[in-house]
Amino acid sequence: MDRPGVVLRSLRVGGIVLCYAVAFGPRAMGERLLGRQWARGGDRLTSLLISLGPSYIKIGQLLSTRRDLLPERVCEALSRLTDATPPPRRAQLERALGRAYRGQEWPFAEFGWTPVATGSIATVHRAVTLDGRQVAVKVRRPGIDRVMRRDFRLTALAIDAVKRLPMLTSMPIAVMHAQVGEAILRQLDLAAEAAALGELGRNLREFPWIRIPAPLPELSRDEVLVMEFVAGLVRAAPESLSKDARCAAGRRVMSAVYEMLFMDGLVHCDLHPGNLYIDGDGCLVILDAGFVIKLPEQVRASFADFFINLALGNGPLCAEIMIESTAGLAENSDLSGFRAALVELVAESTGTRSSDFNLAKFAGRLFSLQRAYGLFPVPEFAFPLLSLLVVEGIVQGLDPELDFQAEAMPVLRRRNMPRDVS
Template sequence: MTITGRLLRLPGLVLRGSWVGAVVLAHALAVAASTATARLRGDAAGRGLRDGERWVRVLTRLGPSYIKIGQLLSTRRDLLPDAVTTPLARLTDSARPPRRRRVARAVRRAYRDRPWPFREFRWEPVACGSIATVHEAVTLDGRHVAVKVRRPGVAGVMWRDFTLTAAAMTALGLVPRLRRMPFKLMHDQVGGAILRQLDFRAEAGALASLRANLSGFGNVRVPAPLPELCTDETVVMEYVPDLTRFAPGDLDADTRRAVVRAVLAAIYEMLFVDGVVHCDLHPGNLYFDRRAHLVVLDAGFVIRLPDAVRRSFADFFINMALGDGWMCGQIVIDSAAQVAEDSDLEGFRTGLRELVAETSGAKSGEFDLARFAGRLFDLQRRFGLFPAPEFAFPLLSLLVIEGMIKGFDSDVDFQAEAMPVLRRRNTPRAAESTAER
């Protein structure tokens, strides 16, 4: 039996599914009890789902796949109350480290087929996430490095979660009203991207690609990987000293604006030019170095957009910035994974034209990407269009940073900041003739 086969054995799936179900049920009962008690006391709202500390405990108990969801939600301070987002923000790097002997065993096993490459290795982690821990080390030739070590046992848990959620998506697809939704495609794309965070050799390659692609940005730094020292369980990269976590209150107005524009310029370069996109730019992966340059860490959740998807997304974005809702609609139609037989394409174009007209040129304090995406997806459902799953990744990368952007500079114009990058990539797609509109 293969390693994957052993990981996905039925008893393990049953135990994992039972555990997830029990934790979720216990949480639901606790929320219901809390809500009922609050109402008896005259507090109509109560805490319930607004109890961020409870969410931290639940997501931590459920494990790495669910902690990733919490990390994403923690960035949405514009949509969720501080009572929820502030506790969830601790999920970015507050995971408990494995026992030292388990980490040592994992690292020694990773290098069992080659000479031990380290002169020094600090077994206590300098950072600890849901999938890996990070350790300082010095190589035999004296290089100061950071070593990312995959948590022992995490692969099995995440594969089981992937299998369970795949079964849930299949079940949803059997519901009569939902049969047209491409749940399997969406799950394979998004769930597969999360699973690829277990592939540390791919992460080392992604780190090298990001570093090369962003090398022209003088204020953005990506640590260099050391491919000859990387293994299936470890990523070894240059150590960046004196990193500082930043928050809006720690910076003056000019520095906040500079940070926002550096982040946006980097992510637009990924989305519209390179197609190698970091989808996990939450505050746990963004730091300042001693020169006040932005440092991007952890390339685990990096995806490579197919060229056709990259071009379509760029075309959509530039036409949105230009206020051309008709062309935006045509791009979505042409790139759709599925078009229903009873679709209303003209109705979709009209609805999207109105949506784009409302949002064109809005600043970050006025433009809400989450609501825009929600209304876009609603239009697609209503008029019989189902987008290519790959479109989830560009949207995810923007959704992750939107919450941070709003906190740092509410006056930045998302669309105007994208225009220099969009003009460099190529000429935007234009409609064949105005008569078709």
């Protein structure tokens, strides 16, 4: 383990948080007393996350879609995290690309050193290959892997310190942290992302309104991903679309996510506004396949069974699915109590519109019931829930009347039918 690096990183993180607390804490308290606690809080939180680095920026990007859980001003500020990270210097990029293509012919006839997109882990550049193809070149930020691995180690130490608290003893938070953390660290592997882009494209090829840029494996490297360039993109934001286009986009987003969850099991967990666009033909364009998870078949099947019975209002069967798929039972577990409580929760949630159905609160109540009645949840359920939580905020902005559960039914009906894999 990189102990000196972890210590230095912990000091830096602690120092940054302390500086922000000293600089803005008293002012924030004054604003709270005056009823203006959110006036600048979002800007300060955004600035803090940028200062802390890419691991924390990723968290902020996910939170930016949760306008139902956070104040509007905070979400607007966090949404700027998509483009807020300054790009590396050209000299750094030149060194990184020089290492990637060392001993080989430079593969680009033209290369735009000014990024067309700037992320917390990588920057994206427009280029032209030697044979004339327009491509996007994603270059991993130099040194970013070292910083993110240290952050992961820091959060693991924090989890180890708090997992023995009575309220957390029934939750496998260490396992969940390891799985989610490893998934985030996997975003550093651009070769794996190239493979995920290709598989997502094949899985969703039956949908003419979904476009996923094709990777070019022959030009890609561990630190560089070369893919098809898609021009004329606009973000899938409500203000940029007509009402009909917003409703259509909302349904298409949910159809794509449900196809991943219930049919393919390869799930994009990071469809925030920086990764989801609309092209000039009105097609959804899914970018950045770094945070893509392959669900175990049993998890995919159990999640699909639970969701279809939630949509149908079958609380008793939802309870049985959760019991059968649980990781274990506490000595004092109360399965009868759990069944009754979950039946009540399902009855409250069935058939609600997206403006009324809050997935975050539903998931929170579901996990609370598991803890209260002694059921240990399967950690792999975190990934499909995370995928839905991220897009829920976007879809609620596009079409507040959309029925999440009804939109899932066509995909759920097809999930046991044979597919043409030719």
